[in-house]
Amino acid sequence: MGGLFTETFVASLLFGAVTVGIPLLLAGLGEQISEKSGVLNIGIEGMMLIGAYGGFVAAYYTGSFWLGFLAGGISGMVVASLMVLFCVILSMNQIVIGIALTIGAEGLTALLHHFQFSRSYPRLSEAPSLDIPGLNDIPVIGPAFFERHPLVYLSILLVVFVAWLFRRTHIGLNLQAAGDNPAALDAAGVDVKLTRAGAVLTTGMLAGIGGAFMANVGAGIFVPFMIHGAGFIGIVLAMLARGNPYWVLLGAALFGASLALTTALQVAGLNIPTDVVQMLPFAMVIVVLVLFARHSYLPPSLALPYHRGER
């Protein structure tokens, strides 16, 4: 057993954990924002998938990773705007629409991929990295954390920013109120639907960027159905984080590591079927849920549409 935890193994595990963890982090943060405001966003998986596709196409044709992320964010927001229209403005069932958006995104991206790339399966080159001088020389940790694409650092900073937003700004108060007691927010003169729409669009953007990261940085290629539950894991993270972005970060790191174990174990030369390893993160989610379910928290008005003065 001691032979397994070599330097290369740990290095590739950590590297992989960051690669896989960033999309989870973005999805979890996004879902946290929309859940805080009272919208259960089951469509986040679809938003990530469309983001992955849009991000990949943009990066492939322009050759720019940044434009790829921008396109991913915008694609995610396009899907999110459908959610806003149907669920926030028209007050339709959030779960039905969320499922529809996810299934639709699966079908649409698979179709588009079929007509566009199914013969060539193009790949992107490796993502450029921004090396943090001094820190990137540390063995094992350096390559995993300090020789990465700048978006990695930005995502981590985003956690701090969102935490500040929640605690210190009116946006934070408004989001909290929209999910806890929307009528109170309305009575305070803040537009509940606008607050929720903003939250859902932000979720879409973050999910889209996360999806683009998965395709462009993680895989270097777009494959149909490639999100494979990452968005749903984001929902779990948001559920367990009790409104605290730092818990999302911790959870993303944990689940990221367990997902990264696949590649790390293969690098270590251990012969385990990929299916066994693929079970790992989901088994982990289930174990975590069973252990910590009693601590999970969802806002009281989650998934309930708001109408002013309904009687």
Added chain:
Amino acid sequence: MNPAAGQAPQVSLHGITKRYPGVLANDDISLAFHGGEVHALLGENGAGKSTLIGILAGMQQPDDGHIEIAGKRVRITSPRESLRLRIGTVFQHVLLVNSLTVIENLMLGGAWWQKHDRKSALGRFHEISELLGVEIDPDVPIGRLSLGQQQQVEIIRALWHGGNVLVLDEPTSMLTPQGVEELGAVMRRLSGQGVAIIFVTHKLREAYAFGDRISVLRQGQLAGDIPPERLQALGEEEATNEIIRLMFRAAGEVAGADAETMVREGHGRRARADFDRSGKDAITLNHVVTRAEPGECALADISFSVKPGEVFGIAGVDGNGQKHLAEVLAGQRPALSGAIEVNGTVAAHSGVPARRRLGVRYITDERLGEGTVAGHSVATNLVLKEIGAPPFWRDGVTLWRRIFSHARQVIETHDIRTPSEHTLLGRLSGGNIQKVLLAREISADSSVVIFNKPTYGLDLQNTRLARERIIKAAEQGIATIVISTELDELIELCDRIGVMFGGEMAGIVDNQANAEAQIGRLMTGAKAA
């Protein structure tokens, strides 16, 4: 006393009309509210008070008519607009965010792109607290405050932007008698500062005690108005008669009974045949304790007993364990320790069906929340607690024909107004839903019936019917437990009244001449002497 008299009114309503599906909630209402005046808006439930307030607060738009503020015509299109026009509203149901602290709730509504400014908010908070003479910790989450304190926070918020008009919707409904007095003092203080206060109530006595001017609403219309000069000239009894005349003039016999219901409020016990005081207890609680869940008040050692034919009242400010008590009695919630005996049989750890077999029935205060299923038929709701049992089920198979014919019969005998037994229960009015509950729970084999806030939200006619039903139940020999936050109601109906505070029975009082004062004291947590 009335510094602004003679000046233009702060707010005036002109021909306000609002229609809802099937109801004319406000019908051509014109009213003027003056600065420095407490203007009592009196009317029974469903008279259109809440709609009028919603319109002032920008939650609803009138279909017709307009509003003027300081002589200028305005449109209050949103709550924000209402706040901007310096109208502060305290709604009947608390509109605060439980998970945010007091000061965070007060900061709510600032420009979203800004950081919130805690320091200046705290300054404003202390300023207004001082004005009102209240003391609250600004850093406590709202969910941990008592309802009375939450209401004070609401008043602070209503005045946050320098309110010219303060609207209070049924503000006394969750206060102790002392709390009501304090609120009265706050209102007088504010009106002394020139604020126009709109005090909405369904209690005649309070309207008279606090109002400088009284306007009466009935069935969506303005029934009449007593200006300050006239109100001062009249004594209490004359004023009452005048209000009654305004409210019920030109109405028939039913209105006469309604008038009596209204006047009765707070006028002592209703005469009724005495029960057999030497009989055996129908239900006994011995040191019953329940487990608290977040946000709930659990029972800490409750003991009492009720005899057949006795009406036992439970008084107390909402949220002092009444709900747990009702649920423990009904078998809906397990007792952590202690014993419950029904007609001599120990029934500590049995669920609802077993408790029902012993004759215990529970009429919940949440008629739509848990008492009924809005999306199912009246017929189904009438047998909701019998599902699976004969005669409506045989070997688990539903005998719909029997259920429907049973429903038709009940609808007729209990005068439930519904198009048919197939009608979805959610389509019925509150009074008729209450009739469905009463019909379901009170039958020949009931021996103990718990009524939780039996008249909450009902209009006068249905209030009277519900109270008569309670009296009738007691006269049939049922041990009757009435939980209510309306002290007047308990005084009218009960033989003895227990007062709950913090999950304990602070004391049990015989319903005699000085009961009200004693109960009021107990409601604040003072132990019985």
Added chain:
Amino acid sequence: MTARPGEVVSSVSRVLVPIVLALVVGGLILLALGKDPLAYYDYVLQRGLFSWSGFQQTVIRSAPLLLIASGLIVAFRAGIWNLGVDGQFLLAAVAAAALAPLLITSLPSWLTIVICCAVSILVAMAWSLVPAFLKAQYGLNEIVTTLMMTFLGISFANVLVKLPFDDPDNSVPQTMTLPVADRLGRLFDTTIHSGIIIALLAVFAVHFVMTRTAFGLRLQIVGANPRAAKHAGMSVGRLTYATFALSAGLAGLGGAVEILGVWGTMRADWNPAYGLLVVPLVFLARFNGIAVIGFTLFFAILMIGGESASRRLGVPNFYVLVLVALLLIFLALVEYLDHISRQRKKA
């Protein structure tokens, strides 16, 4: 309870309008991808309905879909979003595929089939236990947990097929094969296996239970208002377990029928992913067991025809996913518009 003609028209249009809208918008998407939608739909109908072999395929496909649908009816009526059907279906299929070739060596084929179906049902039920526990105990949202269990289940099914139940005589990873003669019996001279009979019986049974029994009414009350159920003395926790068990068990039976009737073996990475596709059908049928039969047939035509079309016309079967999504959205939209117009009418 006689319905007026106006109501009949409105309830028919509530169903037809979303279908037509989904087909039209889906057609526009095809057009944008450079395919002729009319040719596509025409081909789908020809292959899925109007050719004898295609029609038989359609009926065969309806069997698992109907079983899943009946399971979803139970769950949705009880207000539980069992979105983990795929995992339950696949693991049950693995159980049947692994067990049947072993049992058939010593037992008659009818007994093999009965035992396999029973075991499959139990396996699927077991797989729903964790979400049921989390829901009943902690009130944890079952959407997320059932989805997680499905991802886990799909991989787990593959592991089982590749490792313990792999047929060493076959180069492709798959379980041993149940001989054609021992599979579910054929109906008359067709290729249709008797699974469709099992499925129809299940649908009727579910319909009866939900509308005519105390148990069904209890489930409906829990679904409509769980607090009222508790108030009326029902054990919401126990009913939650029962709902999950029934719903998963029916999906599991679907998996068994598909293996015992069609394939006789389970290959690795086989996952038809019927679960979410059936959701809109159940909504279209408004949770009505009888109505769901028609919609399932319609959908099976789309699937079977679509599979042929993907080979012939080059429109991948993913298109069905797009149709399902559109169907769900328009369904919700029509429901919403209906709600609005009813409110207007009342005013």
